[in-house]
Amino acid sequence: MVMGVIVALDLPSAEDAVAMAEDVADHVAGFKIGLGLLHGPGPLLISALVALGKPVFADAKLHDIPSQVEAAARRLGEHGARWVTAHVGGGQDMLEAAVRGLQAGAGAAPSGILGVTVLTSLDEASLARVGINRTPGKLVSRMAKVADASGCEGVVSSPKELTIVADVAPSLLRVTPGIRPVDRADDQARTMTPAEAVERGADLLVVGRPITAAADPREAAAGIAREIEGARPLD
Numbered sequence: 118m119v120m121g122v123i124v125a126l127d128l129p130s131a132e133d134a135v136a137m138a139e140d141v142a143d144h145v146a147g148f149k150i151g152l153g154l155l156h157g158p159g160p161l162l163i164s165a166l167v168a169l170g171k172p173v174f175a176d177a178k179l180h181d182i183p184s185q186v187e188a189a190a191r192r193l194g195e196h197g198a199r200w201v202t203a204h205v206g207g208g209q210d211m212l213e214a215a216v217r218g219l220q221a222g223a224g225a226a227p228s229g230i231l232g233v234t235v236l237t238s239l240d241e242a243s244l245a246r247v248g249i250n251r252t253p254g255k256l257v258s259r260m261a262k263v264a265d266a267s268g269c270e271g272v273v274s275s276p277k278e279l280t281i282v283a284d285v286a287p288s289l290l291r292v293t294p295g296i297r298p299v300d301r302a303d304d305q306a307r308t309m310t311p312a313e314a315v316e317r318g319a320d321l322l323v324v325g326r327p328i329t330a331a332a333d334p335r336e337a338a339a340g341i342a343r344e345i346e347g348a349r350p351l352d
Contacts, residue, residue, distance in 0.1 A: 120146050120320050120321050121145065121146030121147075121321065121322070121342065121345065122144070122145045122146055122311075122321075122322050122323075122324050122328075122338065122341055122342060122345070123145065123146060123147045123148065123149045123174050123292075123321050123322065123323045123324070124137070124138070124141055124145045124147075124148055124149065124324060124325070124328050124329065124338065125149045125151065125176075125294070125323050125324065125325030125326075125329070126138060126148055126149060126150050126151075126154065126166075126325075126329065127151050127153055127154075127325050127326075127329065128154070128329060130157075130158065131154065131157075131158035131161075131162045131165065134148075134150065134154060134158075134162060134166070135162075135165055135166065135169075137329055137334060138166055138169055138171075139169065140334055140335050141328060141334055141335055141338040142169055142170075142171060143335075143339075144335065144338035144339045144341075144342045145171070145328075145338055145342070146171070146172070146321065147171045147172040147173060147174060147199065147321075148166045148169075148171055148172075148173050148174065149173075149174040149175075149176050149323055149325075150162055150163065150166070150173065150174075150175060150176065151176040152176070152177070152178065155175065155176075155177055160175070160192060160193055160196045160198075161196065163175055163193065163196040163197050163198050164196050164197050167196075167197035172199035172200070172227075173197060173198055173199055173200075174198070174199065174200040174201075174202075174231075174323075175193045175196075175198040175200070175201045175202070176202050177189065177190075177193060177201055177202055177203075178202050178203070178204055178233055179201065179202065179203040179204065179207070179211075179215055180203065180204040180206065180207045180211070181207070181211070182211070183210050183211045183213070183214035184214065186203060186207065186211050186214050186215045186218065187214035187215065187217055187218035188218060189218070190203070190214075190215045190216075190217075190218030190219040190222065190230070191218035191219065191221050191222035192222060193219065193222065194218065194219045194220070194221065194222020194223035194224075194226075194228055195222040195223075196222075197223075197226070198219070198223070198228065199226075199227060199228060199229070200228070200229055200230070200231050200270070200271075200292075201215065201219050201228075201230055201231070202230070202231045202232075202233050202273060203215040203230055203231075203232060203233065203269075204232075204233045205232040205233060205234055205260040205263055205264050205272070206260070208263075209263055209266060209267045212230065212232060212263070212264060212267035212268070212269055213267050213268060215230045216230050216267065216268040216269065229269070229270025229271065229290070230267075230268070230269045230270060231269065231270065231271045231272060231273050231290070231292055232260065232261075232263070232264030232267070232269045232271070232272045232273070233272075233273045234256070234257045234260040234261065234264075234272050234273060234274045234278070234282075235253045235256050235257055235260070235274065235275065235278070237275045237294050237295035239253065240253065241253060244256070253275065253277070253278060254277075254278055254281050257272075257274050257275075257278040257281055257282065258278075258281050258282075258284075258285050260272070261274070261281070261282045261285050261286040261289060262285055262286060264286065264289060265285075265286040265288065265289055269289065270289070270290050271289045271290025271291060271292050271320070271321075272286070272289050272290075272291065272292065273292045273293070273294065273323075274291070274292075274293060275293065275294075275295050275309075276293045276295055276296065276309035276313065276314040276317060276319060277309065277317075279291055279293060279314065279317040279318045279319055280317055280318060282318075283318045290320050290321065291318055291319050291320045291321075292319070292320065292321040292323060293309075293314050293319045293321070293322060293323065294323040294325075295309060296309065296310070296311050296314055296322045296323065296324045296327070296341075297309070297310065297327060298310055298311060298327050298340075298341065298344070310344075311324070311341050311344045311345045311348070312344050312345065312347070312348040313348075315345050315348035316348055322341075322345065324338075324341060327341070328341070
């Protein structure tokens with residue numbers, strides 16, 4: 118079930134984000150706004166993007182005590198967020214609170230919490246430096262099981278861990294950043310091309326700079342859409 122590309126609108130202002138969204142809307146499945154805009158223009162930007170007729174992914178990466186996370190998720194749902202991220206590292210009680218809050222805020226509208234597993238900027242050496250002596254794959258496996266038990270709709274993981282998620286929690290939506298056409302890695306350590314990610318089972322591909330920093334963002338988005346249309350998940 119490949120749902121398409123979510124464009125990451127990591128841009129300097131709300132006006133820039135809305136203009137970019139309008140430009141590429143015909144070739145993407147939805148829009149993502151991250152911490153930079155959520156802590157700048159704020160969650161009202163969610164409502165402005167929802168008005169364009171595509172689902173909005175609020176990449177809030179919630180991680181706090183359950184009551185605070187529940188309240189934050191509720192607010193994001195009230196603004197129209199289709200998906201909200203929360204760190205699986207916050208634990209099952211926190212994730213369950215996020216699910217309750219988002220559902221309460223969204224009401225009858227579709228909504229779901231996406232559990233953030235291991236950031237794509239981290240590799241095994243980075244994890245070891247903070248005392249986590251597991252490979253990214255083993256950590257993602259454990260976290261996907263917790264997200265599934267907590268009622269999350271899906272998880273966010275590196276494309277390199279997609280098959281692991283499919284094995285341990287096949288009902289979860291698989292959302293992957295770290296999508297880099299033409300071997301462009303930027304500051305992410307575990308990346309993959311759009312076609313490779315689809316072949317490994319990605320449902321939603323989060324793509325930022327390869328679209329938003331392109332000379333022609335609309336054509337860049339169209340090119341990625343064409344690439345994933347020609348790809349098929351591996352059996």
